[in-house]
Amino acid sequence: MNKILKPLLKTLNKNEFCTEQGIIKNYCIDWRGKFKGTAEILFFPKNVKSVVKIMKFCFKNSISIVPQGGNTSLVGGSVPRVNKGEVIINLSKLNKIREIDPISNTVTLEGGCILQDASDKLEPFGLEMPISIGSKGSCQIGGNIATNAGGLNVIKYGSIRSNILGIEAVLPNGELHNDLKTIKKNNTGFDLKQLLIGSEGTLGIITAATLKIYKKPSERIVLILSTDKINETLEAYKTITKNFGELISAFELMNKFSVNLIKKLDNKLKLPFSGNYYCLIELTNFLDIKNFNNFIIDKFGEVSFKKMKIIIAKSESENKIFWRIREEIPLAEKLLKNVIQHDVSLPLNLIDKFIEKSSSSLKKLDPKIFIINFGHLGDNNLHFNVFVDKILDNKEYKKIQKNINKIVFSNVIKYNGSISAEHGIGQLRRKELKKFKSDDEIKKMVQIKKIFDPKGIMNPGKII
Ligand SMILES: Cc1cc2nc3c(=O)[nH]c(=O)nc-3n(C[C@H](O)[C@H](O)[C@H](O)COP(=O)(O)OP(=O)(O)OC[C@H]3O[C@@H](n4cnc5c(N)ncnc54)[C@H](O)[C@@H]3O)c2cc1C
Secondary structure: HHHHHHHHHHHOOOOHEEEEHHHHHHHOOOOOOOEEEEEEEEEOOOOOOHHHHHHHHHOOOOOOEEHHHOHHHHHHHHHHHHHOOOOOEEOOOOOOOEEEOOOOOEEEEOOEEEEHHHHHHHHHEEOOOOOOOOOOOOEEEHHHOOOOOOOOHHHHHHOOHHEEEEEEEEOOOHHHHHOOOOOOOOOOOOOOHHOOOOOOOOHHHOEEEEEEEEEEOOOOEEEEEEEEHHHHHHHHHHHHHHHHHHHHEEEEEEEEOOOOOOHHOOOOOOOOOOOOOOEEEEEOOOOHHHHHHHHHHHHHHOOOOOOOEEEEEOOOHHHHHHHHHHOOOHHHHHHOEEEEEEEEEEOOOHHHHHHHHHHHHHHHHHOOOEEEEOOOOOOOEEEEEEEEEEEEOOOHHHHHHHHHHHHHHHHHHHHHOOEOOOOOOOOOOOHHHHHOOOOOHHHHHHHHHHOOOOOOOEOOOOOO
């Protein structure tokens, strides 16, 4: 392969590629360590011209490409498969912020820009990105767009799709698609950027994008509400959204088991809650914090939370502790063996039934099963992860995984939900996609893919 690539490598800067397998192998494994592949070469293009050059060459020589951002994909989307002759294009060096426009409230940044870096650059302007996710220190804007990432602020700003005004992308044949507009209204027929959003690297490489940005709230109030039963949590959600409306910037659910996992990372951490379910609620966009504190107490007074307890963080440092609990759940969960993850979406009024029905069927399947439940409740999104507290060999793991997925996904269908709320399809949910989309939908997706990528070189083995 390196022989075929030689003419291309001659035209690139030396630090724009790596041929050392000792280094490449670190880029061939996903965040959870569940998908491992191999790649012939690893590219680090420093500018759009180099991306075009690499893509044109790969297209001509029918070489398959895996676009890679921060490699935080939880569905094996950003890593190559085994021995398929694939190459990785890692976007981390294409990371400039091209323009911050505080009049239009837009930012134009390159695909490899790390989400946290973009947020830090906006801070001095009193502005914030429309998205915040647990992986913000590593994930990149291109990866966020390619996965249509959700996260903690969807309840306030919508998923990233709702915030993209323009995209620049290199298509599989090396053609540059430049649609970097900053305008909010543009009704000119089919909107091609919508296809690139959520395409998981199967249609092209996103090299830059223009996003809406927002005034950063100067203060926030974070509180944790605890209940014993999930239907009480939903009651609280109904009343709180009615009372606080657009002041809510996050509404996160965590069950007791998932919160207790945090102690694995920090055994000194004291959790001042009782109950079985906790909601972390963040309120922003109020003007006067002293009056607002009274307002909150009044509003909660109006609601008769007989069976619920509420703890309001008293300072910004307490706000951070509450958020740390929520954000560290995936890190603590990573330390466990035999966790079968599900990132599902369900109609809010049925989430309680889904949890109860699935949990009881799973307990019957094996009493050593425990549910790690957390997620962005305000967006109907539930991470329903199933921990099997047993030593399992590979065959036993595969068997129980199959049975667990059967129970969980049949309930997702029963309650009219989705098998992927925000993480995408990647390699993990590829087979299941067939059960959740009609043959006609899949056929149309394949036809669209062929228009963009007639040779099938873009991230093969992902989605379809
Ligand atoms: C701790 C943790 C918390 C998380 N929390 C959330 C959350 O709250 N919400 C959420 O939505 N996700 C979450 N995720 C999942 C993940 O972080 C997101 O999917 C994220 O958007 C991926 O960005 P990335 O740069 O890491 O992309 P990668 O993982 O590198 O790639 C993801 C997919 O996008 C493609 N891709 C990457 N860059 C480009 C590009 N420039 N052009 C075209 N295709 C590209 C890849 O081929 C792959 O298919 C979390 C992950 C972790 C580890």
